[in-house]
Amino acid sequence: MKCIITIELGTNGVRVFAFTLSGQVIGSLKGYYPTFHTEPDHSEQDPEQIFITTLYVLKNLLNEYIHPKKIKVACICFSAAMHSVLAVDKNGNPLGNAITWADNRAKKEAQELRRSALGKKLYAATGTPIHPMSPLLKIAWIRSNDKERFKQANKFLSIKSYIVHQLTGEYMIDYSIASATGLLNIHTIKWEADALQYAGITAAKLPELAPIFTATGKLKKAYQQSLRLPAETKILIGSSDGCLATLGDGVKGEGKATITIEDSGAVRVMGPAVLKDEQMRFFNYLLTDNCYVSGGPTNNGGNIFEWFTRQFGDFTNPFDIEDSIQQLMEEAAKVPAGSDGLLFLPYLLGERAPIWNANARGAYFGLHIKHERRHFVRATIEGIMYEIYSIGKTLAEQRTIKSLSVNGSFGTIPFCTQLIADLFNKPVRLRQQFHSVSFGAWLLSATEMGIYKSLDEAAKTVELPDVYKPNKQHHAIYADYFGIFEKLSVKLYDEFEAIGGLQQKYGVVEDVFKKK
CATH class of the missing domain: 3.30.420.40 (ATPase, nucleotide binding domain)
Known part of the structure; x- marks a missing residue:
């Protein structure tokens, strides 16, 4: 028997799931790590603590659910929260903490760039709204306000890139995470020259770009031994949590939207076209070629x-x-x-x-x-x-939304799900005891393994049987x-x-x- 393991590097913790090749959950575990708010507008996490927690949870899941049953791990697929930045030195050692999506220290730089012609040009090229969440602005802030760290930095990584490097020695970033940095041209799928110049870096300071189906390389021997996994175990770079939550709910095509409310939240659609908006209100993140996850995020979920x-x-x-x-x-x-x-x-x-x-x-x-x-x-x-x-009301200006799904630990609390149905005045679908991000990672892995011919085919198999109908009086x-x-x-x-x-x-x- 074989299984697929998914690892989600979330905002407040890491979730590890094991699935059969038919998509049934074998087991799951979660580990937690803190976020530090050391100064106003600062939001940071310890990358080494995240890595140790990830190893601990993964090892426990393997020892509890996989190795005793002699199940073979076919692949491990990663997902992660977007917009994190970690500077590392020439040896790959962290230069301080990782800066998370919730960090607002670059708000002055963001305000100035947003009002400029360059800001509008960068939004059109990268699909990332001009905001302090963006790694583009975070790196620019480090250059101006933490010059010693900027000088010592050999690479600027996402948290997922750091974890993957720790496990395999490879510096990689998938298209989805990269498209949320404000540094990637989502049309050419290359690092955007104007963005690099604004941040004050070259492409050599960033990880290698990789499609979401890319195998990152072999586990280092120490982790092969510690985790009791063979050298041929496939490690997939995977995607972002937002893109995989959308895929995991089967939201691919016109008329569908999904709502995620975990720590933060978002309303998303998926399709072949970029949402264009002169007010720069929407994100457009790349999942695969000509497939964009678009919508709007909230910091406050x-x-x-x-x-x-x-x-x-x-x-x-x-x-x-x-x-x-x-x-x-x-x-x-x-x-x-x-x-x-x-x-x-x-x-x-x-x-x-x-x-x-x-x-x-x-x-x-x-x-x-x-x-x-x-x-x-x-x-x-x-x-x-x-x-x-x-966010949904604004998104409806651009896309027709006929059906809604909801995911995330807060959004799927029955009281909250009903409130969403009442507010939008639309039925809301979900599946209880279901984790959309992890299932999206399973769909991605299953497609890479040939179980599905394409992500389109994979998305069509998703069933969300539970329906909350709106109360018109409450609406x-x-x-x-x-x-x-x-x-x-x-x-x-x-x-x-x-x-x-x-x-x-x-x-x-x-x-x-x-x-x-």
């Missing part, structure tokens, strides 16, 4: 409700946040749609689509004396979903409140800028007092 839970939840078990989240969901269900007029702007980490404002901030609006904690709970969930809906209520939410998100632009400036001015005062 399940991570925001987790923040709320940690601050205001009741922890019966202090180490089990999932129980606390469930309790708050039950509390929210007892509050009518609309939270009795309480609105929440969920921009705790700035925001990407559709407002693309790194200075955006969170706020509760409409508070009155009768509001209780339960109203805040529901308003927080509704605010996260209003932001998702605002009408949400539509009225969303109008206010949408206006606030735009009207508060000047105030967002002002508070961001004050944070830069006074943000270190607390630390100064602590030192005294």
